[in-house]
Amino acid sequence: MSTALDQTLPLAVLDFVGIEYGESATDSITGAVGLARAVEAAGYRRYWVSEHHNMSSLACSAPEILIAHLLTLTESIRVGAAGIMLPNHTAFKVAETFRTLLAIAPGRVDLGLGRAPGTDPLTAHVLRRGTTTDPGADFPKQVAELLAFLGDGFPDSHPYQRLVAAPVVAERPDLFLLGSSNYGPQFAAINGMRAVFAHHMSPEIAIEVLRDYREQFRPGVEDEPWSAISVLAFASDNSDEVTRFEAGWALTMLNLRRGIRTPLRPEEVDAFATSPEFRNSPRDLDRMAIGPAEQVVARLRELQRASEADEVVIVTPGLDRAARIASFEAIAAAWPR
Numbered sequence: 001m002s003t004a005l006d007q008t009l010p011l012a013v014l015d016f017v018g019i020e021y022g023e024s025a026t027d028s029i030t031g032a033v034g035l036a037r038a039v040e041a042a043g044y045r046r047y048w049v050s051e052h053h054n055m056s057s058l059a060c061s062a063p064e065i066l067i068a069h070l071l072t073l074t075e076s077i078r079v080g081a082a083g084i085m086l087p088n089h090t091a092f093k094v095a096e097t098f099r100t101l102l103a104i105a106p107g108r109v110d111l112g113l114g115r116a117p118g119t120d121p122l123t124a125h126v127l128r129r130g131t132t133t134d135p136g137a138d139f140p141k142q143v144a145e146l147l148a149f150l151g152d153g154f155p156d157s158h159p160y161q162r163l164v165a166a167p168v169v170a171e172r173p174d175l176f177l178l179g180s181s182n183y184g185p186q187f188a189a190i191n192g193m194r195a196v197f198a199h200h201m202s203p204e205i206a207i208e209v210l211r212d213y214r215e216q217f218r219p220g221v222e223d224e225p226w227s228a229i230s231v232l233a234f235a236s237d238n239s240d241e242v243t244r245f246e247a248g249w250a251l252t253m254l255n256l257r258r259g260i261r262t263p264l265r266p267e268e269v270d271a272f273a274t275s276p277e278f279r280n281s282p283r284d285l286d287r288m289a290i291g292p293a294e295q296v297v298a299r300l301r302e303l304q305r306a307s308e309a310d311e312v313v314i315v316t317p318g319l320d321r322a323a324r325i326a327s328f329e330a331i332a333a334a335w336p337r
Contacts, residue, residue: 009335010304012046012313013039013328014082014230017060020319021263028059029066031321033073038325040077042332045311046110047074048082054123057263064097071105080110082196082230082313083178087115088127091142095149095165102169111173112196113146115139115183143191147175147221175221176228181205185213185227192220199303200232200315203287210307229303230313232288235296235330241323242290247273248318249288250281266319293330300331 015035019028036047047070049063060066063081070079084094094111101109148154149165150172177188180198182205188195195213199206210227217225234245251264251272272278289299300312314331316324 007043008045008077009043009332009337010311011044011332011335012048012228012311013044014048014050014313014315015060016050016052016058016317017066018317019057019059019263020321021265025059029069032059032066033070035321035325035328036070036074036077036079039328039332040074042329044077044328044332046078046080046313048080048110048112048313050082051085051088051114053127054120055261057261064101067101067109068104071101071108076108078108078110078174079105080173080176081112082110082176083112083114085114085116086139086142086146088124091145092149092160092163092165095146098173099150099165099167099169102171102173103167106169106171109173110176112176112178113143114178116180140187143177143187150175179209182209185209186216188227189213189216189225190218190220192218192222194222194226194228196228196230196313197307199229199307200287207303207306210309214308227307227309228311228313229307229309230315231300231303232290232316233296233300233314233327233331234288234290234316234318234324235293235327235334236323237292241320243273244269245316245318245323246283246288246290247278250278250284252317264319269319293327293334296331297334297336301336 015032017028017032019025032049039047049066050060051063052058053061063084067079067081086094098109098111145160148160149163154161174194176194176196177184178196178198179185180201185195185197195210197206197210206229210229213227214225232249234242236242248264248269251269289296304312314328316327318324
């Protein structure tokens with residue numbers, strides 16, 4: 001008998017829950033629900049939201065609340081965070097939150113763990129209550145505590161042994177270790193965890209580190225290695241739409257380096273797409289899969305095979321949610337069944 005997992009595509013979506021120019025945060029979250037429903041209908045396996053702070057262009061500062069909302073408004077797709085930036089939180093609270101989500105939707109909750117702050121240094125300082133030490137250094141301890149609170153338990157001599165992360169449920173979320181450097185996949189391999197690597201951030205090392213992850217994997221949380229690769233992708237037969245997507249991403253990255261965190265104006269992207277600054281700049285096409293759906297799918301499957309990844313996470317930020325949904329649907333339709 002086939003399972004629900006067998007009937008889905010080895011595809012996920014990572015959504016930053018962008019606030020398009022002129023819309024409200026409410027509009028953005030309503031749009032995220034529509035997007036999640038669309039990719040669920042198209043056969044995607046997972047829909048993930050990120051954790052970012054101090055950005056007026058995004059509505060994903062509280063991914064756990066978004067996940068609860070999305071779980072109640074979808075039916076079968078797995079919903080989760082990619083990720084929860086663990087140093088911004090306590091392991092106990094994360095365990096309580098995700099057990100509550102599992103009580104809402106058993107069998108459908110994913111928890112990706114990140115070590116980065118998901119924001120600028122000042123905001124991280126506020127989130128982490130002004131700590132002067134590097135919270136990332138405590139990451140291994142935090143992960144161990146989280147696993148214990150989620151079901152592994154503490155030794156009898158441990159001071160937390162008597163604590164219960166309520167509500168108590170019979171399962172734990174599917175756990176993933178996120179990374180955009182060597183650290184994440186290596187940590188996942190040593191501790192027997194699932195690994196997700198951000199090719200969309202570090203394409204130059206993605207293949208190597210994911211292959212190394214499989215070679216170095218030791219059973220732990222999981223018995224077998226499992227990995228995913230996240231890739232910038234946009235499918236369209238309209239070359240102007242493809243150029244607009246590429247220019248929008250380039251301008252977003254440029255604005256972040258300038259400290260600009262507001263939504264892009266459509267005319268701003270159009271002007272940048274035809275500017276000498278964009279036209280004459282080196283194309284970073286190794287970072288993304290763009291073009292007609294068949295071409296995009298061929299590139300995604302090439303990356304999947306090269307990295308030996310089990311799943312592909314598609315990242316499609318942009319100004320036009322309808323065009324993004326059309327891209328997700330086209331990729332699903334072109335993906336071999």
